[in-house]
Every structure is written in structure tokens, then in C-alpha cells.
Amino acid sequence: MANISTYDFAGKKAIVRVDFNVPLQDGKITDDTRIKGALPTLKLILEKGGALIIMSHMGKPKGKVKPELSLSQIVDAVSAALGTPVKFAPDCANASEAAAALKPGEVLMLENLRYYPEEEGKPVGIDKEDPAYEEAKKAMKASQKEFAKKLASYADCYVMDAFGTAHRKHASTAVIADYFGADDKMLGLLMEKEVAAVDAVLGNIKRPFIAIMGGSKVSSKIGIIENLLGKVDKLILCGGMTYTFAKAHGGNIGQSICEPDKLDVALGVEELAKKNGVELVLAPDAICGDAFSNDANQKICPANDIPEGWEGMDAGPEAQKNFAAAIKGCKTILWNGPAGVFEFDNFCAGSRAIGEAIAEATAEGAFSLIGGGDSVACVNKFGLADKVSYISTGGGALLEAIEGKVLPGVAAIRG
Ligand code: AMP
Numbered sequence: 001m002a003n004i005s006t007y008d009f010a011g012k013k014a015i016v017r018v019d020f021n022v023p024l025q026d027g028k029i030t031d032d033t034r035i036k037g038a039l040p041t042l043k044l045i046l047e048k049g050g051a052l053i054i055m056s057h058m059g060k061p062k063g064k065v066k067p068e069l070s071l072s073q074i075v076d077a078v079s080a081a082l083g084t085p086v087k088f089a090p091d092c093a094n095a096s097e098a099a100a101a102l103k104p105g106e107v108l109m110l111e112n113l114r115y116y117p118e119e120e121g122k123p124v125g126i127d128k129e130d131p132a133y134e135e136a137k138k139a140m141k142a143s144q145k146e147f148a149k150k151l152a153s154y155a156d157c158y159v160m161d162a163f164g165t166a167h168r169k170h171a172s173t174a175v176i177a178d179y180f181g182a183d184d185k186m187l188g189l190l191m192e193k194e195v196a197a198v199d200a201v202l203g204n205i206k207r208p209f210i211a212i213m214g215g216s217k218v219s220s221k222i223g224i225i226e227n228l229l230g231k232v233d234k235l236i237l238c239g240g241m242t243y244t245f246a247k248a249h250g251g252n253i254g255q256s257i258c259e260p261d262k263l264d265v266a267l268g269v270e271e272l273a274k275k276n277g278v279e280l281v282l283a284p285d286a287i288c289g290d291a292f293s294n295d296a297n298q299k300i301c302p303a304n305d306i307p308e309g310w311e312g313m314d315a316g317p318e319a320q321k322n323f324a325a326a327i328k329g330c331k332t333i334l335w336n337g338p339a340g341v342f343e344f345d346n347f348c349a350g351s352r353a354i355g356e357a358i359a360e361a362t363a364e365g366a367f368s369l370i371g372g373g374d375s376v377a378c379v380n381k382f383g384l385a386d387k388v389s390y391i392s393t394g395g396g397a398l399l400e401a402i403e404g405k406v407l408p409g410v411a412a413i414r415g
Helices: 033-047 071-082 096-100 133-155 174-179 191-204 217-230 239-248 260-276 315-327 351-362 373-381 397-403 408-414
Strands: 013-017 052-054 086-089 107-110 155-161 185-187 209-213 233-238 279-282 285-289 298-302 309-313 331-335 367-370
Touching: 013 033, 013 367, 033 052, 033 071, 033 191, 033 217, 052 233, 052 279, 086 096, 086 133, 107 174, 133 174, 155 174, 155 408, 174 408, 185 191, 185 331, 185 408, 191 233, 191 367, 209 217, 217 233, 217 260, 217 331, 217 397, 233 239, 239 309, 279 315, 285 315, 309 315, 309 351, 315 351, 331 351, 331 397, 351 367, 351 373, 367 373
Parallel strands: 013 052, 013 155, 052 107, 086 107, 155 185, 209 233, 209 331, 233 279, 331 367
Antiparallel strands: 285 298, 285 309
16 A cells, blocks of 8 residues: 555645535534544645545435535635635546646546445345345446446546544445555544544553443444443443433433333443443433423432433533543543533533543543544543543444454545
8 A cells, every 4th residue: 555645645636535515504614623634634745746636525405406405515624724826626426537638736626426326335225025126136236336437537647634434344444445456445534543542552551441432322322332332441432322321220211311211221231341341330320400401400319210201411510520630640532422511602511521530531641532522522622632641533433443353444545
């Protein structure tokens, strides 16, 4: 594989997969972190005399043209960020002429890759149970290759810099790499940093190692939780999943978020933690609200004794103390998912307590890795972004990498 820092881009066209799936409101970007994240790679290629073909997905158009998910909406912002005009190809699979016309220093951005079902490579409009599904899948894989080959034909080299989608084997994140020689495909600077951050956690774990997993549901994180139970010394489980654990022990949880069909999963996690000698930290109390609103009335209750009409919306004061105490003194820290409905200022104290404890431990020498949109938003909200070791742009990709899975987007380049 080639290396972006030593590769000679002069006179070459580079097709770069970035993650420009930025949040938009009325056509305006509300958070440009992802654009900023890709800039070092894009600027480096231009500085070295290359021409850029930028490709990304936006949202989930599921193989259909959806104007509200058009990347044309962010062309001006990308131009401003790069400090150079960006041309736009309104059909990513028919951009040969526009690509061929590019001169060194020029930039072309392709329309949303996911307007084509070939990008994700999943058959559309056919149920998995349908007997014809397997045939449809095979046909789609063949057209995915054609689609990837077409994208590859625009350029001399391929740069993969979309960590957020590196866990997907899509046309632009992995399949395309087959159409470039080993010397003409490489990871971008953001990908290199992300992969190094994961290596820093997994390759050289300094103990104690603590993971803090929050968010709304246990079901979406069970794979990583079980995996982490084989690696960490301590595990804090917080956020909405607290109440599935409380319910599993027969507690009263009022209107709190809960997955009643996952009670056995919760008990299984506790069992595995015990078996592996992992200290499992759950919230003993909760800040409850009488409505799912920032202005709801508040009451502090034991997490397993929440009255009807109330719901647990944040970690209680006792829980906050316990979380901070568990984090203190740890040398490796991974945080994914908030401890409560942090979007509401009145219910963000638990997430803040975790963020501050991580910042303190980091100041005392811990390596802290924060990943997943919501925990990153927490760290930013509390002004702690420069007090943690590394903020990952990947949610699912980061967790899969931490699980020890090889990401298709990395494997495609490294072989
Ligand atoms: P996830 O996407 O699973 O990581 O969950 C993130 C979301 O979980 C955030 O939007 C939080 O507002 C939400 N969340 C965290 N704690 C709770 C809770 N106790 N009740 C309802 N939602 C919660």
C-alpha cells in the first residue's frame, strides 16, 4: 500500500472517499466537523499538485434520488473550507468528462453515492425471505463491481479517508480499491489518525482500562459490551439501558425507556462481568422527569424505584459520584454514549460528570478515546474537547475496530 505523505500526486487525479454526511437544517450545515476532519488530506493532495475528485454519501436515500440529500447543498461550504472553487458532478456514475477535464489543483465533487443502490450493494425492493433474494443479491454484487470500476476510472489513485463508513463494504469504501494497484491506493490522514488511536487503545492497553457505554438501548451495543467484557477492568453502563437492568431485577421503572425483551441480555451481561472479574458500575439513582422535556419537573429516585408517571432521564447524584470514582486513576478510557438525555440542559449533569472525570484522568496521564456522535457532542457541549486524548469521527466503525474486527475500508487498502 502507498503512503499519502510520500505519494507523488503531481499531475495525478486522486479520487478520495470522505465522510461529508453532515447534518443539515433547511439546506444549511449545522455541524461541519466532518468537513474539517477531511481537510488535511484534501489540502495535502492539492498542495502536492494533484487534482481532487471528492466522493461521499449523505443520509440514507436508499438508491433513490432525493434532492434534500443532495451534496450540491454543501459545495459552497467545501469550496470555502478548501479556499478554492469546487465543481459539481450531478451524477456520480456519469462524471467521466468532468473528471477528465480536471487540471492540477482543481476539485470536483460527485453527487451522493447512495443515489445508486450499487454503492451499498444491497438488493432493493425484494424481501430477504423471498426465494429470489439470493439471485438478486448476486446480481447486485456484480453491478456493485461495475459501479466501483466506473468510479475508479475517473482517477489515477484512490484515497480512503471516510472512517465513519470504513466498517461498511461499499463500492466507494472498499470495492473500488480492487481497481487500483497497491502503489496507487492509500489511507488518508484522518483514517491514519483514527487507526492509530484504536491501536493506542488495543495495542498497548495501560491498566486500569475502563469503558463507559451509554446511550438509549442495550440491544444496539450488546456486541461491543460483551466484547469489552473480555478486555476492560471496569465497565460503566449508563443512559437508557440502566432501566432495562433495573427491570431485569424486578425494579419499578415508571415510564423510563426499557427493552422488556432484553432482560435476559442484561442479566447475561452481569453474569459475564462477574465471570471475567470486571467491575460493572450501574447507576443506583436517577434524575427523573414527569415528561420527556427539558422543562419537566424533576425528582431523584433510586433507579429501581421510579414511580408511575416519571421516567429516568439522567444519572442521579449518587451515580455521578460512583462514575467519577470509577474513572479516577484509570489509564485507558473509552467513552461511547451519553449518561442521560444530554440534549436537554436540565438532564445533562450525568454526562457532564463523566466528561469531567475523563478530562481529569487524562490530565493525570490516561489515554482517553471518545467516539460516537453523541459522546462527541457531549464533550463539545461541555467544552472538554481539548482535554481528552482523541475524539473519533466514527461511531459504529470505532466500536467495530475496538471489538477487534478488521474494517473493510482498511482491509481494502492494506490487503
Ligand atoms: P444511542 O444512539 O443509542 O447512542 O443513544 C443516544 C441517545 O440516547 C441520546 O439522544 C440520548 O438523549 C438518549 N438517552 C440517553 N439516556 C436516556 C434516557 N435515560 N432516556 C431516554 N433517552 C436517553
